[in-house]
Amino acid sequence: MPLYIGIDVGGTTIKGALIDGEGKLYAEDSVPTGSGEEIADGIVALCNRFIAKCGRQEIKGAGIGSAGVIDAEHGTVVLAGNLKLKNFPMAKLVADKIKLPVKITNDANAAALGEAKFGAGKDYGDSVLVTLGTGVGGGIVIGGKLFEGHKSAGAEIGHMVIERGGNRCSCGRRGCFEAYSSATALIKRTKWAMEENAGSEMWQSCTSETATGKTAFDYAETDIAASEVVDWYIKYLACGLVNIANIFRPEVIMLGGGVSGQGERLTAPLQGIMDRELFAAHYAPVKIKTATLGSAAGAYGAAALMIED
Numbered sequence: 001m002p003l004y005i006g007i008d009v010g011g012t013t014i015k016g017a018l019i020d021g022e023g024k025l026y027a028e029d030s031v032p033t034g035s036g037e038e039i040a041d042g043i044v045a046l047c048n049r050f051i052a053k054c055g056r057q058e059i060k061g062a063g064i065g066s067a068g069v070i071d072a073e074h075g076t077v078v079l080a081g082n083l084k085l086k087n088f089p090m091a092k093l094v095a096d097k098i099k100l101p102v103k104i105t106n107d108a109n110a111a112a113l114g115e116a117k118f119g120a121g122k123d124y125g126d127s128v129l130v131t132l133g134t135g136v137g138g139g140i141v142i143g144g145k146l147f148e149g150h151k152s153a154g155a156e157i158g159h160m161v162i163e164r165g166g167n168r169c170s171c172g173r174r175g176c177f178e179a180y181s182s183a184t185a186l187i188k189r190t191k192w193a194m195e196e197n198a199g200s201e202m203w204q205s206c207t208s209e210t211a212t213g214k215t216a217f218d219y220a221e222t223d224i225a226a227s228e229v230v231d232w233y234i235k236y237l238a239c240g241l242v243n244i245a246n247i248f249r250p251e252v253i254m255l256g257g258g259v260s261g262q263g264e265r266l267t268a269p270l271q272g273i274m275d276r277e278l279f280a281a282h283y284a285p286v287k288i289k290t291a292t293l294g295s296a297a298g299a300y301g302a303a304a305l306m307i308e309d
Contacts, residue, residue, distance in 0.1 A: 004060055008298030015029075035083060043062075065109070104305075110301035112301065116129075125142075133183050136176075140155045140157075158176060162176070205219070253288050
């Protein structure tokens with residue numbers, strides 16, 4: 001069976017996986033990320049290790065998922081500030097060195113494709129991944145294919161405004177989905193609630209410096225302040241998810257990132273709101289599920305860029 005290399009370029013580590021078309025893992029490895037052009041060297045080194053394991057003739061190509069603005073058509077990292085890359089022809093450079101076809105996409109798109117092909121979305125044709133981490137990211141898969149938009153710059157779901165004139169987002173706008181539904185936003189709201197309610201269990205059990213995205217959920221059943229934070233968070237998260245569902249009408253929306261670890265404590269109330277507020281929900285319902293591949297989603301999805309061929 002043909003094999004495919006998937007590369008996930010993270011801020012500190014480049015992860016690689018060698019899989020077949022069914023998602024069976026044959027090998028995995030990693031190298032430090034480095035910066036600038038060193039990143040391409042790390043990717044080449046990983047690919048060569050996989051090639052050495054099973055032979056070049058068994059591998060059909062390599063896919064790369066990278067942070068930043070990516071021109072998928074031309075294989076270029078247009079801008080990735082944290083990686084110190086600008087207008088960098090990543091796909092061609094790697095392909096020339098490993099002598100195999102190479103494709104590249106944004107890391108969030110890669111994760112979405114990984115979940116769609118091999119994870120929580122594998123039984124659905126249309127799916128959306130929403131990652132709830134430092135920011136809100138994600139990707140859209142329609143008919144089994146990534147939707148990337150004009151010049152691969154679409155699917156930035158975190159920067160959809162859900163509160164006109166609301167909290168400032170890292171992008172400079174106000175009221176973005178990310179400014180209300182990221183783990184960063186949840187932690188900020190938790191700290192505010194602790195400081196406003198000094199007698200709460202949250203305040204007595206931890207400090208505003210040690211509060212995390214789990215804190216409010218951990219105390220929600222016994223602490224009114226914590227419960228109000230969770231309700232606030234779910235209200236805004238649901239608003240964004242229903243908007244996404246109304247626009248793209250996927251069969252499933254998958255939640256990834258740190259906050260998704262709350263499982264049914266998160267998905268159950270969100271599903272209730274989705275079922276009530278989604279337009280024509282009785283005709284074409286949308287399921288909300290927790291993503292299943294975790295940190296492996298990016299590498300699996302990057303490999304799937306080649307499987308699509």
